[in-house]
Amino acid sequence: MSNAHSIPFRAILRHLLLIVGASIMLAPFIWMISTASKPQTEVFSSELHLIPHQFALWDNLREAFAKANLLRFLLNGVIVTVSIFVLQVMVALPAAYALAKLRFLGRETLFALVLFGILIPPQATAIPVFLLLHEVGLLDSYAALVLPFTISVFGIFLMRQFFKTVPDDLVDAARMDGISEFGIVWRVMLPAAIPAVTAFGIFSVVAHWNDYFWPLIVLNSEQLRTPPLAVAHFRNNEAGTSYGPLMAAAMVIIAPLVIAFLFAQRRFIEGITLTGIK
Amino acid sequence: MSDGSMTIDAAVVPARTARRTQPAHGSRRTYAAYALVTPAAALMLVMLLGPLAGVIALSFTDYQLGAPHFSWIGLANYQDLFADKVFWTALRNTLTYVVIVVPGAVVAGLAIALLIQSGTSLRSLYRTIYFLPVMATLIAMAVVWEFMLHPQFGLVNGLLRNAGLPAFAWLQDRSTALYALCAIGIWQAVGFNMVLFLAGLVSIPKQLYEAAEIDGASSGWARFRLVTWPMLGPVTTFVVVISGIRSFQVFDTVHVLTKGGPSKSTEVLIHTMYTEGFEFFRSGYAAAITVVFLVFVLALTLIKSRLADRGVHYT
Numbered sequence A: 001m002s003n004a005h006s007i008p009f010r011a012i013l014r015h016l017l018l019i020v021g022a023s024i025m026l027a028p029f030i031w032m033i034s035t036a037s038k039p040q041t042e043v044f045s046s047e048l049h050l051i052p053h054q055f056a057l058w059d060n061l062r063e064a065f066a067k068a069n070l071l072r073f074l075l076n077g078v079i080v081t082v083s084i085f086v087l088q089v090m091v092a093l094p095a096a097y098a099l100a101k102l103r104f105l106g107r108e109t110l111f112a113l114v115l116f117g118i119l120i121p122p123q124a125t126a127i128p129v130f131l132l133l134h135e136v137g138l139l140d141s142y143a144a145l146v147l148p149f150t151i152s153v154f155g156i157f158l159m160r161q162f163f164k165t166v167p168d169d170l171v172d173a174a175r176m177d178g179i180s181e182f183g184i185v186w187r188v189m190l191p192a193a194i195p196a197v198t199a200f201g202i203f204s205v206v207a208h209w210n211d212y213f214w215p216l217i218v219l220n221s222e223q224l225r226t227p228p229l230a231v232a233h234f235r236n237n238e239a240g241t242s243y244g245p246l247m248a249a250a251m252v253i254i255a256p257l258v259i260a261f262l263f264a265q266r267r268f269i270e271g272i273t274l275t276g277i278k
Numbered sequence B: 001m002s003d004g005s006m007t008i009d010a011a012v013v014p015a016r017t018a019r020r021t022q023p024a025h026g027s028r029r030t031y032a033a034y035a036l037v038t039p040a041a042a043l044m045l046v047m048l049l050g051p052l053a054g055v056i057a058l059s060f061t062d063y064q065l066g067a068p069h070f071s072w073i074g075l076a077n078y079q080d081l082f083a084d085k086v087f088w089t090a091l092r093n094t095l096t097y098v099v100i101v102v103p104g105a106v107v108a109g110l111a112i113a114l115l116i117q118s119g120t121s122l123r124s125l126y127r128t129i130y131f132l133p134v135m136a137t138l139i140a141m142a143v144v145w146e147f148m149l150h151p152q153f154g155l156v157n158g159l160l161r162n163a164g165l166p167a168f169a170w171l172q173d174r175s176t177a178l179y180a181l182c183a184i185g186i187w188q189a190v191g192f193n194m195v196l197f198l199a200g201l202v203s204i205p206k207q208l209y210e211a212a213e214i215d216g217a218s219s220g221w222a223r224f225r226l227v228t229w230p231m232l233g234p235v236t237t238f239v240v241v242i243s244g245i246r247s248f249q250v251f252d253t254v255h256v257l258t259k260g261g262p263s264k265s266t267e268v269l270i271h272t273m274y275t276e277g278f279e280f281f282r283s284g285y286a287a288a289i290t291v292v293f294l295v296f297v298l299a300l301t302l303i304k305s306r307l308a309d310r311g312v313h314y315t
Helices: A003-036 A057-067 A070-101 A107-118 A122-135 A142-149 A153-164 A168-176 A181-192 A194-210 A213-218 A227-238 A243-263 A265-276 B003-010 B015-019 B023-058 B076-083 B085-117 B123-135 B138-148 B155-162 B177-202 B206-214 B220-231 B233-248 B252-258 B269-279 B283-314
Strands: none
Touching: A003 A057, A003 A243, A003 B085, A003 B123, A003 B138, A003 B177, A057 A070, A057 A227, A057 A243, A070 A107, A070 A142, A070 A153, A070 A181, A070 A194, A070 A227, A070 A243, A070 B023, A107 A153, A107 B023, A122 A142, A122 A213, A122 B023, A122 B269, A122 B283, A142 A213, A153 A194, A153 A265, A153 B023, A168 A181, A181 A194, A181 B023, A194 A243, A194 A265, A213 A227, A213 B269, A227 A243, A227 B138, A227 B252, A243 A265, A243 B123, A243 B138, A265 B123, A265 B177, B023 B283, B076 B085, B076 B283, B085 B123, B085 B177, B085 B233, B085 B269, B123 B177, B138 B177, B138 B252, B177 B233, B177 B252, B206 B220, B220 B233, B233 B283, B252 B269, B269 B283
16 A cells, blocks of 8 residues: 555544544533433433434433433532632642741651652541541531541642742742742732643542532531532432432532533543642 | 742752841741641641541541441451452442543543644644533433433434344443443543643644654654654653552442442442442551552552653653
């Protein structure tokens, strides 16, 4: 075969393989939307068809919203993920600045502990933290969902690395202007660190919006449920009977992050890669 | 990744002595430094390091939530654990899951990254599609997978039937359930690995390919074997270890789809720990399971830093 032919052939093969893979990756999403758009009779038919004969998406969505307080659960998700992120930044940023730019006794030890902390998987501390929250009577509350994650050693590490690249002259100039060390953190370092903070924010929000383990452990009350718990409960209550509304509920739960991702996918992927590498 | 830069930063200690010559500024700034790190240090102690010590200490007690007393029982929890068939089943299943998901997600991630990078068209579209499962809440997608694997009305069996192949009760059959969970695990992890490999591919200098071509490496396979694969070494190590650590933590799909069944065929370590610790409130026993889990994860991390140190020499 001549060279002129082999190049388009390779391009076609490349697309063919990628399209086959992509359809496997997309299959659950497509099947979810398809099932969420079908009436009960079509869901329980052994004949496969993607496009519903009778379009029932609105009915299924209405039923999902009627059976589970989905708006409330989405709001819980927003409250929890935003609180976690804001508190993480408030705690981590000053520490990261001190570790990067200030000298004090114990700095090396503290940084070593930060590095050690990165190695600890979240499940490892679950039992003692649960007992602690039980002891102080905070189980089954927003506080139980948020407090354990207010410290992100990874956030400290990431922002410290970033602050290292900020020139000392900038910090010294701010000091000459009479800005206090606290002021420097928020008025000089935070604006300089916006890319790092954004990347960390994406990582943090994705991790906590999707987290199932911790909310499952500390929550009892229905009104505090986070989105993943809501789907799990919906499934347990409706198991095997109403797949249409269940798929509609799943759609609603993944929608906020997936839509945000589709709009800003480059930023999301960069943020996740930057922060996911530990 | 940044292990290298850390050691360099740690070497900047002498600067401290220079600062000591300006006591007025230095001391005020030192107070500020302590004020700035105190919240983080305190929270680290209460939420991370204390609990870590706590879980190890608890593993030597018979503590049960709600019980009035507890006592130190030495290694008894570990003896019970190692005598418990469920623990060994959970450990074996976890290792099986890791051994299937890690190579699956790493090889597929690399293959997809190479395919995307080998042409110029539609790169960003493919990248977005393959990354989508990483973003979508795993619990919601697990519920979708459950319906796709439904014995009668699921897509998978429907396609198999159309192709004239036998159908399975995937999640209800003890011979297939764990593998079905592995497939979901790979599906979810591939996109993340792909992105890491893409980042690695982009950073390979073009001159290396040109040099290889001059030296007679004309076929794509030769270029891959001589340039791409060695240059991706550190990224590959990293991806393998991260995938390993993540697979060790498998819980969500097990808890929602199978609860460890049928007949313990999908019981995994974190699920056993969850059941013992948070359903039966046998905190001491669950802590012992956690310690075993920690040992495995830390061993993986150690292997990673060892290999990463070696990798530094040829990058």
